[in-house]
Amino acid sequence: MLDLVRVLRPRDRRRLVLLLLALAGAALFEVVGVASVVPFLTLVGDPSASGRIPYLGAIRETFGLTDDRGFLLATGFAALAAILATSVINAVLSFAQLLFTHLTGYGFARRLLAAYVDRERLFFARTNSAELAKNVLSETDRLVVGVLTPTMVIASRGASALAVIVFLILYQPRLALLLGGGFGGLYVVIFWVMRTRLARIGARAVADNERRYRIVQETFGALTELKLYGRAEAFSAGFDAPARAYARASAESLVTGQLPRFVIESVAFGGVIVVVLFALSQNYDTAGMLPLLGLFAFAGYRMLPAFQNVFNSLALIRFYLPAVTVIVDELKAERPPRPRGRERLPFAKSIHIEGLGFDYEPGRTTLDAIDLTIPANATVGLVGRTGSGKSTLVGLVLGILTPTRGTIRIDGVALDETTLPAWQNRIGYVPQDVFLIDGTVADNIAIGIAAGEVDQLAIERAARLAGIDAFILGLPDAYATGVGERGARLSGGQRQRIGIARALYHDPDVIVFDEATSALDAETETAVMAALGALAGTRTIIMIAHRLTSLRHADTVHVLEAGRLVASGPPETVLPALSKIREIEPA
Known part of the structure; x- marks a missing residue:
């Protein structure tokens, strides 16, 4: 007591x-x-x-x-x-x-x-x-x-x-x-x-x-x-x-x-x-x-x-x-609340990863000795077998995991507890399985934002970029239409594109797609990739792709194998070799 x-x-x-x-x-x-x-x-x-x-x-x-x-x-x-x-x-x-x-x-x-x-x-x-x-x-x-x-x-x-x-x-x-x-x-x-x-x-x-x-x-x-x-x-x-x-x-x-x-x-x-x-x-x-x-x-x-x-x-x-x-x-693990400001970490040059390693537990190394540079406004693809460490690397870049070894620097500034919130303010993230709350379309795009602070224009802009605005406007109540529990009233592709719109709502400089197009059919994926193509050169895009063809417009493709970076290069050089390797596409 x-x-x-x-x-x-x-x-x-x-x-x-x-x-x-x-x-x-x-x-x-x-x-x-x-x-x-x-x-x-x-x-x-x-x-x-x-x-x-x-x-x-x-x-x-x-x-x-x-x-x-x-x-x-x-x-x-x-x-x-x-x-x-x-x-x-x-x-x-x-x-x-x-x-x-x-x-x-x-x-x-x-x-x-x-x-x-x-x-x-x-x-x-x-x-x-x-x-x-x-x-x-x-x-x-x-x-x-x-x-x-x-x-x-x-x-x-x-x-x-x-x-x-x-x-x-x-x-x-x-x-x-x-x-x-x-x-x-x-x-x-x-x-x-x-x-x-x-x-x-x-x-x-x-x-x-x-x-x-x-x-x-x-x-x-x-x-x-x-x-x-x-x-x-x-x-x-x-x-x-x-x-x-x-x-x-x-x-x-x-x-x-x-x-x-x-x-x-x-x-x-x-x-x-x-x-x-x-x-x-x-x-x-x-x-x-x-x-x-x-x-x-x-x-x-x-x-x-x-x-x-x-x-x-x-x-x-x-x-x-x-x-x-x-x-x-x-x-006992409670920490004082840390208010999240709106400042963004300066990012105009590159994300530099040096000697990066991560162990899920002692003796279980997932990533080791990763050296990688992602230029600002470049489109980068990450591929590899299941368990090769792609999602873990993305988690470290997002800051939701802490490196066991090595550093991540943004324009020379190391990511730590002090700089991480300002870095995350620049990032949009689309997971493979998008979770939708039992609310309206607008609620899901602007998730976590108080009703009085929602920017409707930003919601509509994000929906257009995600290629789902026409569908939303055709709903009975447009953006005020309920989606049901976990988006039960929508198709898988529609749920995924609402997730993409969610990532684009705050106009991020870096967009991370963690196999985000894997649930889309080929036609829908083409439409989404075309919308993303319009962002190429103005945003830094990091993609883990389910289909290798999704990376054909990337500037650079990096290949991971058993937690190590084994190949890097332009898609026309790397992708033909990858397509011959069995089980290279992630599940």
Whole structure:
């Protein structure tokens, strides 16, 4: 729990302190509410008690009440007002607690998402995306429901119960200690017995929750093939075991939290008998017994639910504590947000790559000793067998991977954390598989840009360059037409050209095509290449091509083999030799 407090932002820690102070104040009001019944019950048993009990007489004189019945009614209304005020204060604080815990949970989710977004592409190659989604969406919810909210409940109900206990001890120490020790001891013993089991159930629930997310994601991801082969039902049935296990673990944790209630309810009437026996042993008459019995009965009515809430919250925290570990560990890699400016790194001469090497992991070299110069405004092709390192080289030029060895210089300036954002502002990127959001055509071309900042003219210019403007204008709502989830309402070629328009939206100086035309038919590819041809000489174009014919207009073609640069030259020299090599075209 201390680790969780440490990863809170300073603003949230300040809010937490203020909330705890408010809870302390509410605990005092709880005492006032409980104590307010004593004068009323005393006068109910003996309306003339104000004449022999000093504090009642002082209250009566202060308010100038001379009539016994009037004084009784006044104390009754005062007790009722105190109880109602306590309830209102508790309701307001409950809302404040819930607002704090849910906003804090949202903050953790947002920070986790930002921390993942900030990671290199290599991180995603080693991590299951279902696990990341589970951490951002599910584990943060579990943290709110199972840790933050119960902690607030413990703080509020624990403070109230403690304040009432202190009052009862001051009012009647022996009886308060007898009842408090008995009931409190039961809760402590039950929790001590169950805590190890709760921790074990909680750890198992985290693993089962991750398996649920993974099965759902994989089922939807491979749905076409699974349905085609008649395996969808069998594959999705893998959801059953972890879902049942997660449901069982959740049920077990909840019933464990309720166990003391069943025990306490069965012995609660024994507490009433203890109060009566104590009063008789002190030789109280009926009038003297009523205030004592009423006070402890009302205090028990207020405290037993508090004890139960505290125990239930402790059980929840024990069960959900693994979620804290997940989030705290993930946030260790959190870095302060780095605002992205609009400045562009000067680029008028060349991209110079010297001694470049990259290892996905120790002993697994993907690129080694790459020396390469790409002149500004040149069109360059990259070809090679599958696994030769083409996409890795592009990833290094884009800055989404960090070189293990060597340097990349832009007009003599080395790429590093300082210069990389300004370099990336010059780049447009078109992947092999373009991801479209469930929005409009315009939303997808200007993805990630706030609605009020979208440049419609830039969208239309990019669409024209990508050769898709005529198609878009023929849609029912033109650029405001929805494309469906992952672009389900478009063909593969149309999705790809929207991806090209997206890359061209911010008018980049460098455009990288990572097998971006591989999904296009020959006619569409010809149209796209013709549009790109109009950019030749005005932009630096780097292409990994699926078809070697796509590179016939390149200025230079570079050939990679087993992570090394093995040939470079104009297309008319390099391409004829490549076409004779088996499996040279990337998959």
